[in-house]
Amino acid sequence: MAETKKPSTLQRFYISEFFDKERNVSFNLKKANVKKLTNFSEFVDAVQEFVNIAEQSNKKSKCWFHRDGAFRGCVDVDGARRILGIFKENKVENKDAIEYLEKENLVEKPAAKAKKEVNLDEEALKVAFVVDKAASKKANEVKKEDIQAISKYKVTIESIVPNGSELDVYYFISNGDKRSDVVMSKLEGFGTECACAPVVETPVRYHNHRKDRTFWTLLSLLVVLIVINIILIILRAQGIL
Structure with missing residues (x-):
């Protein structure tokens, strides 16, 4: 009821x-x-x-x-x-x-609500980082002061480690006298060095096909004449001619 x-x-x-x-x-x-x-x-x-x-x-x-x-x-x-x-x-x-x-504390006030305990390790994973004009810089050219952290807590960057075209940022956050563990965030979108092989110019050689045809024609005629002469010699030797 x-x-x-x-x-x-x-x-x-x-x-x-x-x-x-x-x-x-x-x-x-x-x-x-x-x-x-x-x-x-x-x-x-x-x-x-x-x-x-x-x-x-x-x-x-x-x-x-x-x-x-x-x-x-x-x-x-x-x-x-x-x-x-x-x-x-x-x-x-x-x-x-x-x-x-x-x-003068002449009025009653509602008791303050107890603040919920914040898990700083979880909050640290929510931090976002921005690097100005990242595409125009290589990962190994970025310095700590180039990185802007976005968080409602204080962010301390301990170190940055270039990793190819990426950048590993090691940091922690703090709230008053409490701090999180050190965590790593991987930043991308930087410029990359060109790994292309150097271009070697090779001179272009042109083949004269007309000269080749003349050479082979003359050679063929010479062979024919040689064969005819051999045949004539044989016939004369046999008394045919």
Whole structure:
């Protein structure tokens, strides 16, 4: 069976600073969930009105003070009476009223939330690095001061090691007196040295095909003449001719 949520018995009031065009300060008193508000030129009058309303109610009441876009603390009826006495005794000016409450610890403030423990080793892996005009530099030309780290924590670069066309950056981050382990990030996108073999010019030699044809024609004729002479010699030797 679902439980019915009981309505809150706490009455909430708010006193906030209000400035006119001439920057004269006054104070608005407003009850939570009620559109109507009442403006007071004196801070102590706004606080006194809260006390008067709270005393006439059978519900518990608290008043929150608002300044510069944020709540600065709250008080119950007894705390409001104490404020009235202190302000009248010390003649606190309106322009300093809510700031004075904070300074003198006259208001209750919510307990600060415990900060979540940050894993710096994990955060170190999120660091990004930028090298200006990286493409125009070789990896072995980059210095520590050329590298910009992007992180919400302090980044300390321990060393940089060129690795071919890449650069290995060893670094750690710190937050107060705590620091991460040293981690390595590999940077790319640098210019590279040309590994091409030197070009050797070879003179071009042109072959004269016309001279070749003349040579072979003459050689062929010479062979034919030699063969004919041999045949004639043989025929004469046999008395045929």
